[in-house]
Amino acid sequence: MKQPVICIRVLINQLPRQLRRGIYEMDERFTQASGTHVYTGCELLVKGALESGVSLLTGYPGSPLAEVFDVIQRNAELLKNNGIVAQIANNEALSIARLNGSQMADVRAIAFMKSVGLHVASDALAISNLAGTTEGAVVVVGDDTWSHSTQVPADSRFLARHVYTPLIEPSTFQELKDWVNCAFQISAAADLYVCYLTTENQASGGGNVELQPNIYPDITGLKRVNLDTELIDADKRVVLPPHTAQIETETLQERLPTALEMARHLGLNTIQFARETSGKNRFPLGFVSAGLAHSCLLHALGELNLYGDIPVLKLGMTHPIDADIVREFAEQIDEIYVVEEKRPLLENEIKALLTQMYQDGGIKRYVNIWGKQFPDGLAGIPAASGLDTSILIQKLIPLLKHRLATESGTGDSEEADPLVDLRHFSREETLQKAVAEQQIAIPQRTPTFCPGCPHRDSSSVFLEITRQFMDADYMKKHHASGPVDIVFHGDIGCYSMLKYEPFPRLMHNLSAMALGGGSGAGIDNKQIVFMGDSTFFHGGLAAISDSIKNNQDIAYIILDNQTTAMTGHQPTPAGELDILGNPTFAQDIELVAQGLAGSSEIDIVRTNPEDRGHYKKYLEKPILKP
Ligand code: SF4
Structure with missing residues (x-):
């Protein structure tokens, strides 16, 4: 019967010195009132x-x-x-x-x-x-x-x-x-x-x-209260x-x-730059936006010399959307343009709200809502990736020319509409084009491990193993067996960078955090998965248990450096101090893994990849195991 092999390796302790000692100077900005x-x-x-x-x-x-x-x-x-x-x-x-x-x-x-x-x-x-x-x-x-x-x-x-x-x-x-x-x-x-x-x-x-001054709570770790369980409304x-x-x-x-x-x-939802217009004198268009997109919008309008000239509905609470303020806004303008990052969520919800109001007679006219698509074939706000001011300027110039310049002119005339300064638009377009054409002469490179990172040793050894183990002559000569094609499951952590050169051979799939081992259920190849110590405690324990229970032929390579390295060295359960510098019990990954393995024949090894010779031997063992 196949047995999973859990291999734990120790890497250098990367805990920042201050954290180990729990010493930080008081930052007075956080008490400034x-x-x-x-x-x-x-x-x-x-x-x-x-x-x-x-x-x-x-x-x-x-x-x-x-x-x-x-x-x-x-x-x-x-x-x-x-x-x-x-x-x-x-x-x-x-x-x-x-x-x-x-x-x-x-x-x-x-x-x-x-x-x-x-x-x-x-x-x-x-x-x-x-x-x-x-x-x-x-x-x-x-x-x-x-x-x-x-x-x-x-x-x-x-x-x-x-x-x-x-x-x-x-x-x-x-x-x-x-x-x-x-x-x-x-x-x-x-x-x-x-x-x-x-x-x-x-x-x-x-x-x-x-x-503002800080407000310090009544119930704290200094002044503990025992819950009166009689007062807990369990029904709720x-x-x-x-x-x-x-x-x-x-x-x-x-x-x-x-x-x-x-x-x-x-006052989280506000109409900004409202125009004193009604009925037929409504302003031709207005924007709806929220969050960072709103900041980008105001910045873009400022760059176009239109800051404060076009009504904007700023939503601070975007779920649920306030139908009343949407109606009030819609009554002031002809058309609504929704500026939001990602898919058209606000756009679709506002469309639904206003359509319902129109059906119910709450508003007297159908209001066009645009966003990811602009009228007459103009490109709208991108639905993928994020937004920035430059992207918005590029999208808004054609729209504003089309919608505002044609109100009293042709859109081609520099005298078209006093609100839209076509000469300025033209200068802005030239600037955007020039910036886009800028080529910065820096070498392109993909993310990689820090210099001196133990993953470099580990990954290099694995690269050598995979190359040798796919070589039929090598395997026959050194191990009296045929080639072995190893599947490497990816996981979330610094080792995600195995996707990139020179290591892409070491990452064949990626499920989600702590789920790498689970990706191999039902696969007959020899399998390897890398896992960080924070990931181990996040959900990796469940994956290892799952592998053991299902006799998966896999080796877990667990990084134990007692810190969440990828996000900036926050403490993990393997460390001796918590985030406030209080002493806590340091959970030993090796012992925890041993607890899962129990009395089975699963190997649990603690080693350091810097000693490449020994490390290679440890890694080859589970791969060569029949
Ligand atoms: S932060 Fe990540 S890549 Fe850098 S040394 Fe630590 S484990 Fe390696």
Whole structure:
């Protein structure tokens, strides 16, 4: 019978010195109570949470929000002094479970994760959201709309709708901080979790913002409270049939409308640059936008000398959409143009809202909605990847010429319409073209392991093995057997870079985080999968157990460097300190794996790939095993 082989190798300890000692200097910006200061986007999210009276910060590191955990780490003293709990969960779903538990008391809790982390968390979020809140639960998700460092296109707006959470999309850096508090207020009022959408540009960018005093919570790690279980409303907190259908109705008819009311009260949705027109004098067009796309839109209009000249409906809450403000906006303009990143979600929902209003007689005319497609064959806003100001300028110039310049002229005349400065448009087009044609003479290269990374040793040895093991003469001479074709399963971590030269032979598929081993179920080839230590605790344990149970012929190569290296060296369960520098029990991967393997004949080996000779021998053993 085939036996899985679990091989654990030890790599250098990469923990930053400060983390090992738990020493960081106090950053006074995080206690600043007034005035202004400059912060990165991730810093603003933490400062926003502090200004909101948060008791619990949790989540799982992933770009573009991994820096949030570094910020928490750097502010460990501030958090500990005020009893604010901060914990990195083993995975995103567990962080949502923490939020769920927190809402048995009157506390505010927040979780941070990347878009694919929200996928992992979605099961927990769906049920926790319906169980409701006390003081508020906010889930901050980071979308990498350009897929710079995320394996699948990110658009968390769809998932927020799927699990019935209100969705807030801050646009400016001031909003990025301030609306964290708005999200908590909405969450508490609506008895729902609130998803808080940020994008890579916002999280990794930064700006100068006005500050408020921090609010330190009453319930903290310093002043513990025992829950009175008599006061826990289990009917509410335990979401199960037959009540689920009733909760669904209540969510649609009461809780989401309450979220909308609260968003109105907080002024999250606004009509900007409204024109004093009505009836036949409506302005020819207006834009609807949200989040980063809104910032890009205003920037683009500014570059075109049109800032403040065209009405814009800015949606701060994009789920649910406020039908009243959409109607009010539609009454002021002839046509709506939706500017959003990714697929036409706002566009389709606004189309549906206005069509319904027209059918019901709530509005007297049919309003054209454009977005991914512009009228008369003009190219609309791209549905794939992200947006930036240059892309918008390129799309808006033909549209604005077509729609505004023809109002009183031909569109070709430089005298056409005082609003549209065709000479300026022409200069802008020339500039865009010149920028696009710029060639920067830098060598192209694919991502690769850091110099000195132990993966280099490991991968080089595997390359040698695969080359030799596919050579019939070599195998006959050295191992008295035929060639062996090894399948390498990919996983999420630095080792994802095995896809690129010179290692593509070492990655044949990619499922998702911690699922590499599962990709091999039913395959007869010898199999290898790489796994990081954070991934091991995230979900890798389940994959290894699955392989053992199903007698998969596979070797797991587990990186044990006691840190989440790829996202910036956050602590893992294998480390001796938590994110606040508190001592914790360091879980030993080898012992955990041994626990799964039990008394089976599965080999568990701890080794260092730097010693290539020994490392190669260890690797060859499971591959040669009949
Ligand atoms: S590539 Fe990843 S594992 Fe290797 S040294 Fe760099 S951060 Fe560490």
